[in-house]
Amino acid sequence: GAVVSQHPSWVICKSGTSVKIECRSLDFQATTMFWYRQFPKQSLMLMATSNEGSKATYEQGVEKDKFLINHASLTLSTLTVTSAHPEDSSFYICSARPPSLPSGRYNEQFFGPGTRLTVL
């Protein structure tokens, strides 16, 4: 259980275009989803936290207008990189958190496999 998928797994796009990445929780409802960015040989950087039906909370330094996050249902969140540029090339990872977990597991997250974005 607790499977999270991402689509696409990799994408190449031209500079100036927009790219949408989907994150789905397959066997549970995710009231909260997180979007991370992972640079080569570096740690995961939390970009934003999205709660179903409300606006995402962005971390400091993350451009809201560039990285649009929509969490329209309990099983789907999308990240749209608008007007992508080469510096946006990265590995984007989502994670999901169900509304309730057994005691001692309340802070667990379940991760998608990631999406490799390359902007030419």
Added chain:
Amino acid sequence: GDSVTQMEGPVTLSEEAFLTINCTYTATGYPSLFWYVQYPGEGLQLLLKATKADDKGSNKGFEATYRKETTSFHLEKGSVQVSDSAVYFCALSFRYQLIWGAGTKLIIKP
């Protein structure tokens, strides 16, 4: 603020060697501590965790003990296998968010 520091990689070992990957943290309060593993081409998976001081998390032969006095959560395995080759991340929880170490790439040679 809260942070996690883990040893830089890559760490290269021969099969059946003993493994230690160091992880130290700074935190206010009493966080939970985690080790996640990322196998090539796969998503992050929770390897083990500990929720309070002196707790020992264990899974798949890996162990880590939550040491409050040294603010550490070092990952150990007595005999590594080629299949353990992956990137290992130490993390701590802050409310519902996770704060990550930089990751340590582990390479096991047959």
